[in-house]
Amino acid sequence: MTIAQDISLASSDKTAPVLRVENVSKRFGTFTVLQSCSISVSEGEIVTLLGSSGCGKTTLLRCIAGFWAPEEGMILIDGHNTVPVPVNRRPVGVVFQSYALFPHLTVEGNVAYGLRMRGVPRSEISRRVADALESVSLRGFENRYPSQLSGGQQQRVAIARVLVLEPRVLLLDEPFNALDAKLRGTMQIELRELIKRLGMTAIFVTHDQEEALTMSDRIAVMQGGRIEQVAPPDEIFDRPATAYVADFIGLSNFIPCKVRDGKVTLPDGQSVATKESDTVKVMIRPHNLRVTAQGTGPWQGQVRFQRNIGPLIEYIVTAGEAEIRVVAMRQDRTRPWSEGDAISLEVIDPEYCTIYPAV
Amino acid sequence: MVTISAPPDKPRRMDWLFDKLLSGQGIWPAVPAIIVLTVVAVIPFVMLLSLGVSEFSVSRGQIIDQTFSMRHVTSVLTDQLYWTTFQRSMSLALTTTAICLLLGYPVAYVFLIGGKWTRRMILILTIAPLLTSGIVRTYAWLVILGGRGVLNTAMMNIGLIDQPLRIVNTHWAVLIGMVQIHLPVMILPLIAVMSRHDRKLEEASANLGATRMGTLRNVVLPLSAPGIGTGAALVFTLSYTTFVVPQLLGGGNYLNAATMIYEQVVYSLEWSKASVMSMLLMSSCLVVLVGIALVTNHFTGWTRGRQG
Ligand SMILES: Nc1ncnc2c1ncn2[C@@H]1O[C@H](COP(=O)(O)OP(=O)(O)OP(=O)(O)O)[C@@H](O)[C@H]1O
Ligand SMILES: [Mg+2]
Numbered sequence: 001m002t003i004a005q006d007i008s009l010a011s012s013d014k015t016a017p018v019l020r021v022e023n024v025s026k027r028f029g030t031f032t033v034l035q036s037c038s039i040s041v042s043e044g045e046i047v048t049l050l051g052s053s054g055c056g057k058t059t060l061l062r063c064i065a066g067f068w069a070p071e072e073g074m075i076l077i078d079g080h081n082t083v084p085v086p087v088n089r090r091p092v093g094v095v096f097q098s099y100a101l102f103p104h105l106t107v108e109g110n111v112a113y114g115l116r117m118r119g120v121p122r123s124e125i126s127r128r129v130a131d132a133l134e135s136v137s138l139r140g141f142e143n144r145y146p147s148q149l150s151g152g153q154q155q156r157v158a159i160a161r162v163l164v165l166e167p168r169v170l171l172l173d174e175p176f177n178a179l180d181a182k183l184r185g186t187m188q189i190e191l192r193e194l195i196k197r198l199g200m201t202a203i204f205v206t207h208d209q210e211e212a213l214t215m216s217d218r219i220a221v222m223q224g225g226r227i228e229q230v231a232p233p234d235e236i237f238d239r240p241a242t243a244y245v246a247d248f249i250g251l252s253n254f255i256p257c258k259v260r261d262g263k264v265t266l267p268d269g270q271s272v273a274t275k276e277s278d279t280v281k282v283m284i285r286p287h288n289l290r291v292t293a294q295g296t297g298p299w300q301g302q303v304r305f306q307r308n309i310g311p312l313i314e315y316i317v318t319a320g321e322a323e324i325r326v327v328a329m330r331q332d333r334t335r336p337w338s339e340g341d342a343i344s345l346e347v348i349d350p351e352y353c354t355i356y357p358a359v
Numbered sequence: 360m361v362t363i364s365a366p367p368d369k370p371r372r373m374d375w376l377f378d379k380l381l382s383g384q385g386i387w388p389a390v391p392a393i394i395v396l397t398v399v400a401v402i403p404f405v406m407l408l409s410l411g412v413s414e415f416s417v418s419r420g421q422i423i424d425q426t427f428s429m430r431h432v433t434s435v436l437t438d439q440l441y442w443t444t445f446q447r448s449m450s451l452a453l454t455t456t457a458i459c460l461l462l463g464y465p466v467a468y469v470f471l472i473g474g475k476w477t478r479r480m481i482l483i484l485t486i487a488p489l490l491t492s493g494i495v496r497t498y499a500w501l502v503i504l505g506g507r508g509v510l511n512t513a514m515m516n517i518g519l520i521d522q523p524l525r526i527v528n529t530h531w532a533v534l535i536g537m538v539q540i541h542l543p544v545m546i547l548p549l550i551a552v553m554s555r556h557d558r559k560l561e562e563a564s565a566n567l568g569a570t571r572m573g574t575l576r577n578v579v580l581p582l583s584a585p586g587i588g589t590g591a592a593l594v595f596t597l598s599y600t601t602f603v604v605p606q607l608l609g610g611g612n613y614l615n616a617a618t619m620i621y622e623q624v625v626y627s628l629e630w631s632k633a634s635v636m637s638m639l640l641m642s643s644c645l646v647v648l649v650g651i652a653l654v655t656n657h658f659t660g661w662t663r664g665r666q667g
Binding site for chain 1: 557559560562563564565566567568569570573577578581582659661662
């Protein structure tokens with residue numbers, strides 16, 4: 001550990017963010033890819049950039065890594081603006097989507113690469129490489145070439161290769177893309193545990209919401225080059241800030257309603273307080289709805305489609321103009337409704353609904 | 360549905376043969392090439408070899424009274440003149456290869472890092488000279504380097520020199536010509552290899568702390584080793600055995616192995632010596648090629664040992 005690092009650790013306040021992205025904008029010609037993005041990541045935190053394809057996740061990551069320079073805004077690491085700092089001097093480690101392992105170097109050579117470039121003494125290199133390989137459980141693979149490894153092993157080499165340099169921020173661009181679904185699940189948990197164990201600060205990119213919910217302390221949902229909401233996974237799911245986030249994460253029903261006297265009246269007669277006015281869209285999660293026998297409530301409909309998904313039953317109900325999705329736990333005693341049944345719908349917890357201005 | 364049944368004629372030999380040649384296993388698909396090569400390469404080669412190790416006389420264009428003899432082989436091997444000629448050929452070819460690599464590699468690197476238009480320009484400028492024959496390009500050098508050539512005139516006009524420099528008919532003229540003629544042959548394999556490079560590797564290298572130079576040395580260079588090997592082998596072979604450039608730019612008094620063989624066949628009618636020299640030229644060329652292959656293999660070990 002160098003003296004400079006000691007000083008920065010001593011002087012930096014534990015709660016101060018390691019990475020702060022402030023109003024970063026990036027354009028390609030006249031096409032704006034990032035619009036005034038801001039996000040801050042504190043020590044030891046894993047933040048996920050989540051969004052559909054082409055929303056600018058990779059672009060933001062590449063700006064942080066320094067491969068591209070943003071036209072506007074600042075990127076601060078430990079309080080220092082890094083925009084003018086060249087790529088090879090940023091304390092940032094990138095795990096590429098395709099891993100980008102050096103095919104002409106062995107596992108050991110790949111992991112040692114960064115240390116060699118920094119002129120670390122030989123004996124220290126071999127010790128640190130051994131430690132890094134140990135931490136990703138790849139001891140014994142030192143002399144293999146990347147082409148002789150499985151996808152999961154290659155990914156761990158890519159991670160070890162940056163971990164060994166102890167970067168301040170770890171950037172991972174869809175690191176699980178190349179893995180099959182089953183391995184992906186176990187690798188997600190393993191990677192999260194590894195990052196937590198080492199106390200690393202990480203930004204993680206994905207377009208898979210389940211992955212985001214598994215991996216992150218906080219999720220930043222992006223859309224069209226903007227960050228829509230940054231919040232812990234539960235909050236993103238339960239209290240989505242915008243209709244886009246509500247729609248993007250999980251399943252949702254949007255129901256247009258009228259506001260009267262600061263209250264929205266739901267179709268089943270219950271009401272919720274709101275600050276919005278006029279017409280609003282109320283978002284009701286499918287598992288916040290209950291199907292009951294017809295006549296029990298004012299919100300009437302007909303089951304159009306019904307299917308069993310393991311422990312759950314999903315209904316699609318036609319209620320007036322709307323198609324409403326309902327998900328219920330499968331219990332032996334409740335009678336599953338079948339297609340064509342006339343039923344009533346009921347909101348289980350009105351406070352759990354979120355309300356957005358109707359656009 | 361109309362079904363067309365195969366005409367019930369006798370089994371066709373030719374069909375069987377084509378079947379084997381097009382989809383057979385083992386050496387079958389190589390058979391046509393083997394036949395052609397035997398006719399156009401192996402047979403003449405054996406005939407040439409036989410001239411070198413025999414005594415014969417020529418009558419009305421026919422070789423007669425051929426008897427085995429090692430006289431010409433020993434006389435070539437013991438004559439200092441031949442050794443110096445081969446040495447000159449070898450050093451000219453090795454120098455040409457080295458200079459082509461030094462000049463060609465940066466071009467290929469610019470191709471690698473360049474944008475669409477840079478890449479196009481480099482390709483056009485590399486390939487365009489290949490559209491004219493080597494003889495024409497060599498004559499062009501006479502115009503440029505000659506006593507009253509473009510270069511000398513220009514240098515005298517700006518007062519750099521008073522007397523025209525004697526460049527043509529020297530070692531330097533030959534070297535300049537050789538490099539220019541063979542440069543594209545070096546650049547093309549380099550470009551071919553580099554355009555398959557994964558640019559992410561360079562980014563990864565920079566991210567891991569390497570400078571541009573570090574990335575060039577540790578990533579770009581080792582990954583382009585196969586291209587360097589191919590380019591070096593091609594340029595060496597072509598320049599070691601070339602005849603046109605030394606003949607024209609050396610003005611007839613620059614002897615390398617190829618020009619010497621030419622003189623022995625055409626002027627001195629020493630066919631046996633020419634044959635022995637051809638064999639030496641070919642085998643020494645092979646030795647160097649094997650050397651290049653071994654070195655390249657050493658640096659491209661990672662391309663073998665692939666899974667499945
Ligand atoms: N070099 C470039 N030149 C011009 N436009 C680009 C360039 N790179 C990316 N873009 C555009 O920027 C937008 C965002 O791209 P980006 O790669 O950041 O998306 P992403 O969120 O990572 O998507 P994905 O999930 O598909 O990887 C896209 O519309 C893309 O077309
Ligand atoms: Mg991307």
